[in-house]
Amino acid sequence: MANEIRLVEAIRQALDEEMARDESVIVYGEDVGVNGGVFRATKDLIEEYPEQVYDTPLAEAAILGLGVGLAGAGFRPVPEIQFASFAYQGFHQLVQHASRMRSRTRGTLGVPMTVRMPYGGGIRALELHSESYEAGFAHVPGLKTVVPANPADAKGLLTAAIRDPDPVIVLEPTSRYRASRESVPEGEHVVPLGEAEVVSEGEEVTVVAWGAMVAETIEAVEDADADAEVIDLRTVSPMDSEAILASVRKTGRCVVVHEAPRTGGLAAEIVARINDDALYYLESPVERVTGYDVPFPMFAREAAYRPDADRIRRGIERVLSA
Amino acid sequence: MVREQVAEFSVEYVQALDEEGTLDDEQAPDVDDEDLLELYRLMRLARRTDERAVALQRRGESGTYAPGIGQEAAQVGSAFALARDDWMVPSFRESAAYLTRGAPVHRLLWYAMGMEEGAEVADRNMPPSIPVGSQALHAAGLGWGQAIRRDETATLTYFGDGATSQGDVYEAMNVSGVLDAHTVFFCQNNQWAISVPRERQSRAETLAQKAISAGIEGIQVDGNDVLGVLGVARDALESARNGNPVLVEALTYRQSMHTTSDDPRVYRSEDDEGDWDARDPIVRFERYLRDEGVLDDDRAAEIADDIEALLSDEIDRARGGREEVEPAEMFDHVFAETPPELRRQKEAFEREESEEGETGPASAEDGLRGEREAGGAEIPESVEKQRDGTADEQRDEDDEVDDRG
Ligand SMILES: Cc1ncc(C[n+]2csc(CCOP(=O)(O)OP(=O)(O)O)c2C)c(N)n1
Numbered sequence: 001m002a003n004e005i006r007l008v009e010a011i012r013q014a015l016d017e018e019m020a021r022d023e024s025v026i027v028y029g030e031d032v033g034v035n036g037g038v039f040r041a042t043k044d045l046i047e048e049y050p051e052q053v054y055d056t057p058l059a060e061a062a063i064l065g066l067g068v069g070l071a072g073a074g075f076r077p078v079p080e081i082q083f084a085s086f087a088y089q090g091f092h093q094l095v096q097h098a099s100r101m102r103s104r105t106r107g108t109l110g111v112p113m114t115v116r117m118p119y120g121g122g123i124r125a126l127e128l129h130s131e132s133y134e135a136g137f138a139h140v141p142g143l144k145t146v147v148p149a150n151p152a153d154a155k156g157l158l159t160a161a162i163r164d165p166d167p168v169i170v171l172e173p174t175s176r177y178r179a180s181r182e183s184v185p186e187g188e189h190v191v192p193l194g195e196a197e198v199v200s201e202g203e204e205v206t207v208v209a210w211g212a213m214v215a216e217t218i219e220a221v222e223d224a225d226a227d228a229e230v231i232d233l234r235t236v237s238p239m240d241s242e243a244i245l246a247s248v249r250k251t252g253r254c255v256v257v258h259e260a261p262r263t264g265g266l267a268a269e270i271v272a273r274i275n276d277d278a279l280y281y282l283e284s285p286v287e288r289v290t291g292y293d294v295p296f297p298m299f300a301r302e303a304a305y306r307p308d309a310d311r312i313r314r315g316i317e318r319v320l321s322a
Numbered sequence: 323m324v325r326e327q328v329a330e331f332s333v334e335y336v337q338a339l340d341e342e343g344t345l346d347d348e349q350a351p352d353v354d355d356e357d358l359l360e361l362y363r364l365m366r367l368a369r370r371t372d373e374r375a376v377a378l379q380r381r382g383e384s385g386t387y388a389p390g391i392g393q394e395a396a397q398v399g400s401a402f403a404l405a406r407d408d409w410m411v412p413s414f415r416e417s418a419a420y421l422t423r424g425a426p427v428h429r430l431l432w433y434a435m436g437m438e439e440g441a442e443v444a445d446r447n448m449p450p451s452i453p454v455g456s457q458a459l460h461a462a463g464l465g466w467g468q469a470i471r472r473d474e475t476a477t478l479t480y481f482g483d484g485a486t487s488q489g490d491v492y493e494a495m496n497v498s499g500v501l502d503a504h505t506v507f508f509c510q511n512n513q514w515a516i517s518v519p520r521e522r523q524s525r526a527e528t529l530a531q532k533a534i535s536a537g538i539e540g541i542q543v544d545g546n547d548v549l550g551v552l553g554v555a556r557d558a559l560e561s562a563r564n565g566n567p568v569l570v571e572a573l574t575y576r577q578s579m580h581t582t583s584d585d586p587r588v589y590r591s592e593d594d595e596g597d598w599d600a601r602d603p604i605v606r607f608e609r610y611l612r613d614e615g616v617l618d619d620d621r622a623a624e625i626a627d628d629i630e631a632l633l634s635d636e637i638d639r640a641r642g643g644r645e646e647v648e649p650a651e652m653f654d655h656v657f658a659e660t661p662p663e664l665r666r667q668k669e670a671f672e673r674e675e676s677e678e679g680e681t682g683p684a685s686a687e688d689g690l691r692g693e694r695e696a697g698g699a700e701i702p703e704s705v706e707k708q709r710d711g712t713a714d715e716q717r718d719e720d721d722e723v724d725d726r727g
Contacts, residue, residue, distance in 0.1 A: 034589045035517030057487035124385045128452040292667045297652045299436030304649030
């Protein structure tokens with residue numbers, strides 16, 4: 001059975017099903033209750049699960065720190081950070097506590113917290129509502145970070161994250177929340193963390209993307225005069241290097257696409273892994289198509305900042321002609 | 323065992339002009355008729371600016387906007403108390419305060435239109451803080467600087483009731499107390515933080531009492547009473563100039579949506595919203611001005627006409643500016659001097675822009691590669707100095723990357 005729903009509804013479905021399955025799952029955050037979240041991802045859940053859904057005061061450090069404590073008390077906290085850019089207000093709780101509790105306690109205490117946060121540009125949002133700093137989370141040992149690109153994965157990855165015994169950041173691409181209705185399995189649907197998906201197979205070039213950039217990449221590949229293999233990374237940390245390496249060994253060429261700034265972005269990490277394990281298969285240098293090293297512009301300039309299908313297509317053409 | 327009371331606190335509430343428009347002379351600030359009319363004009367201008375900005379957003383001409391309808395007295399009254407040399411550290415709902423400080427309407431509209439041009443700092447106003455509450459610390463720093471220099475100036479920062487739940491706001495008040503900072507914390511308690519009502523933000527009876535734990539003064543004022551706010555803000559600024567920071571809680575009400583992307587019907591009923599005729603800050607003040615003979619129909623109409631004329635000019639100007647947005651400017655102000663890699667990114671971007679539509683490999687990042695082959699871009703002297711000669715290494719690295727192709 002499958003239903004045609006949008007990404008934001010798939011998120012809601014996963015929360016609904018997981019709260020029904022496990023009453024230790026607690027959904028909380030700013031405006032997630034009565035208001036159903038500013039993107040309506042938690043719409044009506046407070047009525048269905050009055051003991052499991054809570055509005056909190058406006059305090060991200062509290063929201064993330066509470067999760068560590070709730071976990072200690074035997075709950076599975078699923079806080080929402082209203083926009084990823086405000087995770088910094090509680091970043092210390094993630095870096096200093098949530099991510100390393102298991103390690104510090106030699107495995108006796110874990111933090112099975114799943115932090116949902118909308119991220120990324122393309123919706124004409126206010127300043128500081130469009131950043132994608134997945135590399136920052138990926139840089140923290142002990143944190144897992146997933147970025148779904150479509151409704152089915154949104155449901156499956158979120159479900160897996162909630163069931164995961166360790167802290168997981170789920171970055172939800174705001175521009176995809178309502179972009180399309182797609183088929184999503186009804187009932188239990190789990191997409192394992194740490195596994196990339198080959199979205200379309202090809203022989204000439206590998207294109208790696210995640211989150212909002214997957215749709216742009218698919219569009220670019222349709223227009224490009226190339227037999228491209230598209231990989232949706234899905235989990236950016238821990239990263240499925242094997243999927244990328246296997247593809248690059250086959251195609252010999254690679255383009256990595258991300259919306260985040262170029263310097264220190266995850267494309268650099270991917271290039272390093274290819275260097276380590278597939279360098280001699282390469283027929284041209286790996287190409288990066290990314291955001292620029294500038295603060296994410298306000299929306300009058302955001303289209304110029306974000307990689308789009310055109311820029312990605314040119315990246316593909318460049319590696320092919322090199 | 324000893325058990326005795328060691329401290330006792332209370333919080334005062336101030337109102338000068340009541341709902342009927344009657345003035346309590348004891349609480350009234352010293353203002354002449356000219357000031358009274360200016361306060362009135364500014365409140366009306368702010369209201370109309372918000373209404374026009376919301377309409378522009380609805381027509382797709384601008385982005386998300388946070389109107390301050392209902393909060394004009396709190397903002398205009400407090401900003402009016404600031405001297406030119408004082409600093410203002412606002413959040414995202416402070417159009418009325420910016421206007422009172424002389425900011426032109428088209429700037430506010432540019433910001434709403436998604437243009438960095440709208441956030442330019444002018445006349446000792448910080449750009450609006452989008453993260454809730456974190457700006458209070460900047461006000462603490464500014465106020466500390468004023469204390470170190472023994473300046474006669476002060477700093478006033480705005481935030482909402484929701485912001486008082488943030489650690490940063492408490493830290494700001496606490497450090498200001500310890501450092502004798504010249505800072506006034508002005509909380510507009512408009513009863514809602516998006517969907518969360520004031521009572522769900524804190525169990526404290528007043529927000530003003532949050533000052534007590536920081537050891538600074540806290541006071542409440544009727545935030546819909548422009549004269550009460552002006553008086554309290556003047557006193558608070560005076561106290562801050564002497565190294566005694568103050569938290570002012572202005573009790574007001576957000577009459578419209580949180581922002582243009584918000585639908586308040588989801589979380590509050592019309593009953594909650596109540597009858598605004600009695601509580602509206604502009605209605606109340608206008609009644610008083612008419613009773614006092616400061617304002618009559620002709621004068622009111624004249625002010626309204628001037629505001630409409632000003633707004634239509636400013637909206638034209640905002641639209642004109644929007645037509646001229648240069649995307650490549652996003653690279654220009656990241657650093658005072660653009661580092662080489664960022665300059666390369668800009669040049670690549672410009673090349674890509676100019677070749678947009680043309681197909682084939684001759685595009686942006688290709689140009690970037692060509693430049694690397696030529697030995698890298700020139701590096702500004704000062705950067706080279708700062709880097710202590712490492713700029714050349716950087717160039718070699720770039721070449722290396724390219725050699726593999
Ligand atoms: C640190 C941070 N968290 C969350 C948000 C999203 N957000 C924007 S405004 C707002 C409510 C603010 O309420 P309040 O402080 O009472 O000010 P008001 O909007 O009522 O003027 C929220 C949650 C944000 N901008 N910054």
